[in-house]
Amino acid sequence: MPLMSVENLEITYMALGGRIKAVDGISFSLEQGEWMTVVGESGSGKSTLAYAIMRLVPPPGKITGGKIVFDGMNLLELDKEKLRKIRGKEIAMVFQDPMTSLDPLRRVGDQAAELFVEHEGLDMEEAKKRAEEAMRSVRLPQHVLNSYPHQLSGGQRQRVMIAMAMSLRPKLLIADEPTTALDVLVQEGIMELLNSMKEEGTSILLITHDLSLAANWSDRIMVMYAGRLAELGNTEDLVERPLHPYTKGLLDSVPDLWSDKEVKPIEGNPPDMRYPPPGCRFHPRCPMAMEICSKKEPPILSIDKRIVSCWLMAKEGGKA
Amino acid sequence: MGSLARYLVIRALAIIPTILILYTLVFIILRILPGDPILAVLGTKNIPPDQLENLRRMAGLDKPLYIQYFSYLFNFLRGDFGVTITFPSGVPISTYIAQRFPATLELAICGFIVSIVIGLGTGALAAVKKGTKIDGALKLYSILAYVTFIPLLGMVLQYIFGVYLKWLPIAQRIDPGLAPSSVTGLYVLDSLLTANWAALRSSVLHLILPSITLGIVLSGAYTRLLRNNMVEVLSSDFIRSYYSRGIRERKINWYALKNAFLPVVTYMGLQFAILLGGMVLTESTFSWPGMGTFIVERLDYRDYTSIQAAIIFFAFIVGLISLIVDAVYALLDPRIRY
Numbered sequence: 001m002p003l004m005s006v007e008n009l010e011i012t013y014m015a016l017g018g019r020i021k022a023v024d025g026i027s028f029s030l031e032q033g034e035w036m037t038v039v040g041e042s043g044s045g046k047s048t049l050a051y052a053i054m055r056l057v058p059p060p061g062k063i064t065g066g067k068i069v070f071d072g073m074n075l076l077e078l079d080k081e082k083l084r085k086i087r088g089k090e091i092a093m094v095f096q097d098p099m100t101s102l103d104p105l106r107r108v109g110d111q112a113a114e115l116f117v118e119h120e121g122l123d124m125e126e127a128k129k130r131a132e133e134a135m136r137s138v139r140l141p142q143h144v145l146n147s148y149p150h151q152l153s154g155g156q157r158q159r160v161m162i163a164m165a166m167s168l169r170p171k172l173l174i175a176d177e178p179t180t181a182l183d184v185l186v187q188e189g190i191m192e193l194l195n196s197m198k199e200e201g202t203s204i205l206l207i208t209h210d211l212s213l214a215a216n217w218s219d220r221i222m223v224m225y226a227g228r229l230a231e232l233g234n235t236e237d238l239v240e241r242p243l244h245p246y247t248k249g250l251l252d253s254v255p256d257l258w259s260d261k262e263v264k265p266i267e268g269n270p271p272d273m274r275y276p277p278p279g280c281r282f283h284p285r286c287p288m289a290m291e292i293c294s295k296k297e298p299p300i301l302s303i304d305k306r307i308v309s310c311w312l313m314a315k316e317g318g319k320a
Numbered sequence: 321m322g323s324l325a326r327y328l329v330i331r332a333l334a335i336i337p338t339i340l341i342l343y344t345l346v347f348i349i350l351r352i353l354p355g356d357p358i359l360a361v362l363g364t365k366n367i368p369p370d371q372l373e374n375l376r377r378m379a380g381l382d383k384p385l386y387i388q389y390f391s392y393l394f395n396f397l398r399g400d401f402g403v404t405i406t407f408p409s410g411v412p413i414s415t416y417i418a419q420r421f422p423a424t425l426e427l428a429i430c431g432f433i434v435s436i437v438i439g440l441g442t443g444a445l446a447a448v449k450k451g452t453k454i455d456g457a458l459k460l461y462s463i464l465a466y467v468t469f470i471p472l473l474g475m476v477l478q479y480i481f482g483v484y485l486k487w488l489p490i491a492q493r494i495d496p497g498l499a500p501s502s503v504t505g506l507y508v509l510d511s512l513l514t515a516n517w518a519a520l521r522s523s524v525l526h527l528i529l530p531s532i533t534l535g536i537v538l539s540g541a542y543t544r545l546l547r548n549n550m551v552e553v554l555s556s557d558f559i560r561s562y563y564s565r566g567i568r569e570r571k572i573n574w575y576a577l578k579n580a581f582l583p584v585v586t587y588m589g590l591q592f593a594i595l596l597g598g599m600v601l602t603e604s605t606f607s608w609p610g611m612g613t614f615i616v617e618r619l620d621y622r623d624y625t626s627i628q629a630a631i632i633f634f635a636f637i638v639g640l641i642s643l644i645v646d647a648v649y650a651l652l653d654p655r656i657r658y
Contacts, residue, residue, distance in 0.1 A: 054564055058555070080569070088566035095564075100557040103575055104655060105582075118567055148654040164565060 002029035003071060003171060003203050004053070010065035011048050011057060020273045022048040022061065024227040027300075028307075032171070035195075035204040037214035039250065040224035041270050046207045047096075049224070050176045053205070054093050055083055071171065089119045092165035096177040098157035102149035109145030112164050119168055134167040135160070138193055155186035162193050166202075173197055176207045191217055211250050215239050223247050226271050226281040233306035243308045245286050280311065288312060324650055331646060335639035342635045343396075343628065347389055350624050356381060357405040360622040379405045392628060401633075402625040404618075413629045416614060421633070422505025423493055424599055424610030427534070430527050431602070432595060434535025439542020440584075444577050446543065447550035458543060465540030470598055474533040474605035481529060488529050491607040495522045530606040534598055538591060545587055550580035582653055589645035596634050 011023040023045040030036055040046040051057045053068055055075060068075040071090065078086070087093075095101045103111055112134060113127035122130065128145075135144055138159040149157060158178060165173055175194060179187035195217060198204050208214055214221050215235055222232040223246060231244040242248040249266040268285040271277055277284055283293035292311050300309045358375045376382050380391075395402060401413040446458040482490035489495070493507055500511040500519040508527070511519035553559065553576045562572045596612075603612035611630055618626040650656045 056560055056563055058560070084566045084568065086566070087564055093561075093564040095557060095561055097557060101561040103558045103562070103579070105578055105653065106575070114567060114571075115565055118565075118571075150655045161561070 001072075003032045003034075005029035005069050006049075006053075006066065007069070008066040009049070009052060009063070009068065011045070011052055012062055012064040014060040014062065015274070017274055021276075022227055022273065023052065025066075026224070026227075026229050027066075028222055028229070028232060030172070030203050030205060032203055033198060033201045034220065035198050035206065035218045036220045036222060037206040037208060037218035038222045038224060039208060039211050039214050041209060043226070043270050043273060044224040045227040046209075046224050047176050050093070050174045050205065050207045053172075053174060054087060054091065056093075085119070088115060088164075088170070089168045090170055091172045091174065092168070092170040094158070094161050094165050094173065094175040094178045097181050098154050098161055098178075099181065101161055102157060104149055106148075107145065108147055108149060108152070108160055112145065112160065112167070115164055115167060130167065134163040137166065138163040154182050155189070158182060158186070158190055159193070162190065166193075166197055169200070170202060172203045172205065174205045174207070177209070178206075179213070180208070180210075187213075212254050223250065226273065226276060228281060229300065229307065229309055230282065231306070231308045231310075233308075237304075237306060243303065243306060243313055244282075244310050245288050245312070246282050249285075249287075280309075324647070327650075328643060328647060331643050332639075335636065335643070338639055339632055339635050343393065343632055344389075346628055346631050347392075350622070350627060351385065353622065355622050357622045357624060360620065361406040379409070381405075392625065396629070396632065401629040404626050405621075405623050407621050407623075413626050416626070417611070417629070417633060418505070420609060420611045420614045422507075423608060424603070424612060426493075426506045426508060427527065427530055427602065427608055427610060428595055428599060430531035431534030431538065431598075432592075434531050435538035435542060435591075436588075438535060438539035440546055440577070440581070442539070442543040443546025444550060444573070444580075446547040447554060447576075447580070448573055450551055450554075455547075458547070462540040462543035462547075465536050465543070467540075468537055470533060470537055470601040471605045473536060474530070474602065477529050477533055478605075489522075489526050490529060493523060493526050493609060494519065495526075498522045530602050530608055533605070534595070534602045537598060538595060541587070541591065542584060546577075546580055546584055549583055550576055553579045582649070585645060585649050585652065589642035592638055592641040592645075596638060 005027075006029070007027050009023055009026045010021065013020040013022055026045075026049060028036075038046045038049060048057060048061065051061075052063055053070075053075065055063075055078075057063060063076055066076075070086075075083070075086070102108065109128060109131055112131035113124060116122045116127035116130045117124065120127075131145060132142060135142065140156060140159050140163065144152060144156065144160065149160075152160070158181075162178070173194065178194075179190050182190065191213070194204055194206070204218075206214065206218060211221075218235050220233065221235050221238050223230040223238075223244065225246050230246045231238065231242065233243075238247060239251065242251055246266070249264075252262075252264040253266055255261075255263045266285055271281055271284070277294070279292070279294045279296055280286070280289075280298045283289045286293065290311060296311075298309045298311045299314055300307060301313050303313060356376075357379060358372060358381070362372075362375075373382070380388065383391075392402060401417065403409070404411045404413060404416075442458050442461065446455045449455050478490040481488045493499075498519045500507060500514050500516045500523075503510045503513050507523035508520065511517070511523060554573075556579075559572060559576055562575065599610065600612035600615060602608065603610045604616055607613070611634065615627060615630045618630070
């Protein structure tokens, strides 16, 4: 049984101008100890998906359909207290902007120790000791505990966030663009930390717009476009033999230092989600678009270990 | 903290020009007001002009205005607040201030505490219940509280709790003859220090209605300010991050309140100036023998020196409070270092 399976998840933002389906019928599963990365442009719904697993979709967003089964429980049916006990302990999350993810008025140590007080019922003294251990595990000096967030660098703060996320050995870690706000050298260190968690058995769900980052670290990659799944597959297969034209477009738009490959950005912009195009949402930008693409939604096909949603593949004999 | 001390000294020095400007304004306004101290007391009685001149000279009012202006200023800087001009004349104003200021301070502190308790409580509640009927009702409350005329609210409360229910006294600081022996001049504190329980009971009862009147009117702005700050804080990243770590909601709301409270601290310094204005009205409504009623009484007599002294004293207190507020802010917010 997979650690988590998401079935037909639907998340709607109730905006003044109408309803926006930010996530529209996404299904996937995640194995224990697996690293899966969700890739997509801004507005593809990838972060919303991450928040939904935490049940932290910001209003006016709402989960309007589907199931998220984690460790045998449907997360969407849990009450507040059960949910609280899962958050931080079973599922942890690291956010995009480390500069604003810590309470500016409280010492880092107090915020870190609080976790052990809340989830393990430790007293403050023991909790502080555990917080010290947690900081050691991400190679942060002890004085960090007595610092206020503004006294630390962005990289240090993200390490603090990861230390907190790691400290209770969660079964799943969700990392929403954890390195986007950091420089490249720091990025590498953060990814290594995530990988060390994976090696200890934690499943990782990384959200990023950076396909090369995904390709370097993850076991599987899911590509999202305009709230829908475009393609999902093993990293190697997907990078070497993309089935969906969007995946191919993304790969072509990544510059490569070691080859003379021409960088080809994808033409056009993601759709206005208030008025998504009919049929396949990618068809207005797709170089291979056919007549049917603008009329009917493509089926979700399973080909080998791959899932892809494209009419081209349907023609080539993929099974729905 | 050496730099904080330096900052505070600079801020303290900045009070001086504020007071100078205020003194100048008060000086001018008093001279523009029709009437003078002598006429104000003697009224329209028929007094021979030479006797009137004589009285004016005794009060120093015959001198040119600039001399009046500077001689009072120099005396004030030497710590001499001057003496009353008329009715009674020649009483050192410092004696009045020594009597009246503790009464004002006691009421101001209690009113301030009431306003903070109501303001923070309602503001936090409105923020947590954002968009519900409770939020709407509290919005109405904050607007009504903000625009309410102090004497009107005071009289309504006096009627309900004093006249109709007869629960609380409606005037003065304490029942006659019960005043505790003076240590600080604050009756509640003095009766505690001298273990005078009868005085404690009476002074607390007397404080309730004026403090609540003042507190309600001042709380309106806090309710709104805190609510809006807290709504913003509650939607910020670190709050979401607290939730993602499974911290209890009550704790999270408390941390949000602390963050939302910071800008309110700044506002308190400003609010204290308004509070002193409110004091004049509150004290008049409840016949409270403080600085506010002192100014009103002395204004009737056009007692220039008394009014100048009282207002400069007020200004000094306001400056001091805003200084304290700045220091408190620096202590509360670890990001601020001067």
